[in-house]
Amino acid sequence: MMAQIQQEDKQNLGAKKFNMWIFIFTSFLLFMGFMSGFIVYVGGRGHALQVLLPNAFIYSTIVLTLSSLTLIMAKKAAKGLQLAQQRLYLWLTLFLGIAFLALQINAWLVLIKMQVFFSNPNAARSFIYVFSGIHFLHVIAGLLVLLNTVLATYRNIPQVKNIFKIEMASIFWHFLDIMWICLYVFLLLNQN
Amino acid sequence: MSTLAVHDHGVVHHEDGHEHHHKATFLNTYVFSQDHKYIAKQFLVTGIIMAFIAMSLSILFRIQLAYPEKSFPFLTTLLGHFAPNGRISADFYMSLVTIHGTIMVFFVLTAGLSGTFANLLIPLQIGARDMASPFVNMLSYWFFLMASIVMLSSFFVQSGPASGGWTIYPPLSALPKSMPGSGMGMTLWLVSMVMFIASQLMGGINYISTVLNMRTKGMDLWKMPLTVWALFLTAVLGVLSFPVLVAGVVLLIFDRSAGTSFYLSDIVLNGSVQPYEGGSPILFQHLFWFLGHPEVYIVIMPAMGLSSEVLSVNSRKPIFGYHAMVYSLIGISVLSFIVWGHHMFVTGMNPFLGGVFMITTLIIAVPSAVKTFNWLATLWRGNIRFTPAMLFAIGMVSFFISGGLTGIFLGNAALDINLHDTYFVVAHFHLVMGSAAIFGMLAGVYHWFPKMFRRMMDERLGYLHFWLTFIGAYLVFFPMHFMGLEGVPRRYYAFTEFESMKHWLTVNVFITWSAIMAGIAQLAFAYNFIHSIFWGKKTVQNPWNSNTLEWTAPIEHHHGNWIGEIPTVYRWPYDYSKPGHDEDFIPQHIPFSQTMSSNLPHDFEDNPGGLAEHTKWTDAQKANEAVK
Numbered sequence: 001m002m003a004q005i006q007q008e009d010k011q012n013l014g015a016k017k018f019n020m021w022i023f024i025f026t027s028f029l030l031f032m033g034f035m036s037g038f039i040v041y042v043g044g045r046g047h048a049l050q051v052l053l054p055n056a057f058i059y060s061t062i063v064l065t066l067s068s069l070t071l072i073m074a075k076k077a078a079k080g081l082q083l084a085q086q087r088l089y090l091w092l093t094l095f096l097g098i099a100f101l102a103l104q105i106n107a108w109l110v111l112i113k114m115q116v117f118f119s120n121p122n123a124a125r126s127f128i129y130v131f132s133g134i135h136f137l138h139v140i141a142g143l144l145v146l147l148n149t150v151l152a153t154y155r156n157i158p159q160v161k162n163i164f165k166i167e168m169a170s171i172f173w174h175f176l177d178i179m180w181i182c183l184y185v186f187l188l189l190n191q192n
Numbered sequence: 193m194s195t196l197a198v199h200d201h202g203v204v205h206h207e208d209g210h211e212h213h214h215k216a217t218f219l220n221t222y223v224f225s226q227d228h229k230y231i232a233k234q235f236l237v238t239g240i241i242m243a244f245i246a247m248s249l250s251i252l253f254r255i256q257l258a259y260p261e262k263s264f265p266f267l268t269t270l271l272g273h274f275a276p277n278g279r280i281s282a283d284f285y286m287s288l289v290t291i292h293g294t295i296m297v298f299f300v301l302t303a304g305l306s307g308t309f310a311n312l313l314i315p316l317q318i319g320a321r322d323m324a325s326p327f328v329n330m331l332s333y334w335f336f337l338m339a340s341i342v343m344l345s346s347f348f349v350q351s352g353p354a355s356g357g358w359t360i361y362p363p364l365s366a367l368p369k370s371m372p373g374s375g376m377g378m379t380l381w382l383v384s385m386v387m388f389i390a391s392q393l394m395g396g397i398n399y400i401s402t403v404l405n406m407r408t409k410g411m412d413l414w415k416m417p418l419t420v421w422a423l424f425l426t427a428v429l430g431v432l433s434f435p436v437l438v439a440g441v442v443l444l445i446f447d448r449s450a451g452t453s454f455y456l457s458d459i460v461l462n463g464s465v466q467p468y469e470g471g472s473p474i475l476f477q478h479l480f481w482f483l484g485h486p487e488v489y490i491v492i493m494p495a496m497g498l499s500s501e502v503l504s505v506n507s508r509k510p511i512f513g514y515h516a517m518v519y520s521l522i523g524i525s526v527l528s529f530i531v532w533g534h535h536m537f538v539t540g541m542n543p544f545l546g547g548v549f550m551i552t553t554l555i556i557a558v559p560s561a562v563k564t565f566n567w568l569a570t571l572w573r574g575n576i577r578f579t580p581a582m583l584f585a586i587g588m589v590s591f592f593i594s595g596g597l598t599g600i601f602l603g604n605a606a607l608d609i610n611l612h613d614t615y616f617v618v619a620h621f622h623l624v625m626g627s628a629a630i631f632g633m634l635a636g637v638y639h640w641f642p643k644m645f646r647r648m649m650d651e652r653l654g655y656l657h658f659w660l661t662f663i664g665a666y667l668v669f670f671p672m673h674f675m676g677l678e679g680v681p682r683r684y685y686a687f688t689e690f691e692s693m694k695h696w697l698t699v700n701v702f703i704t705w706s707a708i709m710a711g712i713a714q715l716a717f718a719y720n721f722i723h724s725i726f727w728g729k730k731t732v733q734n735p736w737n738s739n740t741l742e743w744t745a746p747i748e749h750h751h752g753n754w755i756g757e758i759p760t761v762y763r764w765p766y767d768y769s770k771p772g773h774d775e776d777f778i779p780q781h782i783p784f785s786q787t788m789s790s791n792l793p794h795d796f797e798d799n800p801g802g803l804a805e806h807t808k809w810t811d812a813q814k815a816n817e818a819v820k
Binding site for chain 1: 324325328393396397398400401402404405406431432434435436437438439440442443446450451452453454467468469470471472474475478479482
């Protein structure tokens with residue numbers, strides 16, 4: 001343990017992890033910016049969402065939550081030096097992440113079928129696309145981080161690095177999960 | 193395990209986040225360097241170039257303001273179809289104003305100032321070998337450079353650069369057809385700004401993490417120099433406010449390109465009714481100023497930090513009220529987030545809400561005044577050395593006072609309704625954040641030049657540069673107060689065409705010539721800067737007899753800053769002219785055990801062992817005296 005702390009110390013891994021925390025904070029603020037934009041818009045102009053959100057959003061939320069669980073399993077496996085299991089869970093997380101993206105696209109298609117377009121005189125409705133779209137982009141970034149983590153396990157990297165990578169990925173991925181739940185609940189609360 | 197925050201891992205091996213070891217090549221030493229000192233120089237040089245460009249733009253539009261009727265054939269030669277018949281066109285005038293503001297606020301005083309000095313000083317003054325993530329730090333510079341190039345490239349598109357003002361309010365900025373500058377130029381502006389924000393966030397995240405995680409042994413927060421405090425809080429402000437600007441800009445991009453109506457409603461363009469409904473341009477102003485106001489503190493706080501350090505070093509006195517200085521920086525940072533509405537008093541805001549914003553705005557006067565009085569008290573009875581850096585730091589205080597006072601006028605909703613969008617505002621912010629911040633930056637350049645380039649700048653050219661710039665800036669901006677009080681609107685192409693404002697033409701001529709003089713004075717700086725890099729006098733290790741850690745690092749630069757162990761810190765950075773010591777400064781890494789004759793009981797507030805030693809020593813001294 002001591003050796004590990006010193007190793008981490010040398011490469012400033014602690015400080016780098018802190019970078020990730022600040023980064024997700026900035027990203028959180030970006031979504032807060034959109035949410036406050038929504039509140040100001042709806043409050044100021046007397047518009048409301050008045051859309052029944054597609055069920056696909058429920059499924060995608062479940063899938064993303066599951067992917068967080070598999071990532072926790074992967075981290076556990078990594079800490080227990082069970083490389084094969086770690087890989088399996090990481091691939092599973094990646095797969096669930098892609099499924100999430102597919103479900104989001106599906107939700108947009110449903111919205112379009114409901115005549116709720118992005119380009120909309122009621123910008124409250126456009127905000128659905130903004131929230132889910134910007135989050136979508138973040139998830140793509142998250143998938144790249146996960147991919148990097150899982151590919152690193154095929155190269156023979158030191159355990160400290162492996163743990164560091166999976167911890168970085170976890171901070172980011174769990175944040176994406178929580179952020180999506182926040183956005184979804186926010187939309188649900190403002191549905192009318 | 194407090195060792196996690198301590199970095200004393202011996203000798204030369206530097207780690208830069210990669211498993212394989214880097215060999216020093218031309219490319220990774222001089223171009224894609226990950227060394228914070230080199231990145232600082234890259235930011236500085238880019239910032240200075242951008243400053244000269246933005247200054248030239250201002251002189252161009254000053255020519256138009258002073259001689260609205262006259263034709264200058266050289267303008268057509270220089271600008272082509274932007275200045276037909278030797279006169280700058282009205283559209284291009286707007287572009288000049290817009291890009292001047294954008295470059296000065298963002299590229300010079302945000303990236304050029306914070307980027308340079310946070311990179312240079314944070315690791316060196318807290319005793320770290322580099323930033324938390326040198327790679328991300330390098331990316332931060334390259335994103336900044338790309339943003340600069342994209343911003344300047346808008347001068348080369350047919351329709352000209354963005355021209356809706358640096359605040360890019362919709363609907364003008366959201367409708368590509370509303371004016372020439374809202375076409376391609378605006379798109380480039382937005383692209384540039386997105387890259388710029390990415391750069392600032394990458395930089396800011398690193399600065400925060402480095403300050404919080406990588407301080408050397410003994411460097412607790414209350415032993416950090418005020419420069420580091422200021423740069424740290426600046427980074428915090430940036431990290432909190434820039435994402436919100438991204439949100440605003442993203443929605444603007446959608447309005448421009450995807451047909452949404454976040455900001456647009458009831459628009460008739462050239463007689464044809466546009467399909468947008470339901471949007472609110474005020475929403476953009478809220479999102480913009482939620483960034484925009486902290487942004488002005490992002491601009492001024494590094495200048496405050498640099499000036500505090502320079503004033504203390506060159507007064508040979510401890511900074512007056514160190515804790516008060518830190519608390520007022522924190523106060524300013526917190527308050528800066530709850531005052532944005534004072535930019536929007538005339539948007540039809542509820543007067544009650546305006547009152548709230550007015551009160552929060554005026555409260556900022558308190559920490560600002562605390563800082564000002566502390567600077568003056570630091571100078572009071574100091575053993576002042578008037579180096580060029582010192583003069584610029586004093587100039588910074590001067591501009592901060594004279595510009596800050598008019599802030600009290602503008603912060604009042606009732607007065608602001610008269611003064612809004614007049615030259616009074618122009619005078620106010622050019623003094624308080626323009627001139628003050630640039631003077632803080634120049635103080636920093638003159639003071640830390642030996643640290644960056646291992647040579648000294650020429651003092652006499654420095655004095656010439658200071659006096660011409662100082663006088664020039666006042667001559668340019670002071671008359672604008674009077675124009676504003678009479679209601680002369682800002683950003684007008686030829687306001688002297690109005691009968692009632694005709695008599696301001698002579699003042700405009702005066703201002704323009706003052707600006708040209710101040711502009712020419714900058715050539716003294718440019719010459720001094722470039723000449724000194726190559727042929728300046730070689731510096732000694734600690735040319736200003738300063739206490740902070742950066743002067744303990746060798747003159748020659750190493751990636752890793754210190755050869756061998758990083759010095760441990762024992763005391764605060766302002767032990768200047770401490771009674772009982774044989775020199776007038778005691779660097780931070782000198783332990784109290786080596787300065788017994790100058791130690792005071794309050795040096796040992798949280799150190800009973802040290803206090804016991806101190807008492808023993810003073811008792812022994814007394815006993816010796818008695819024997820004599």
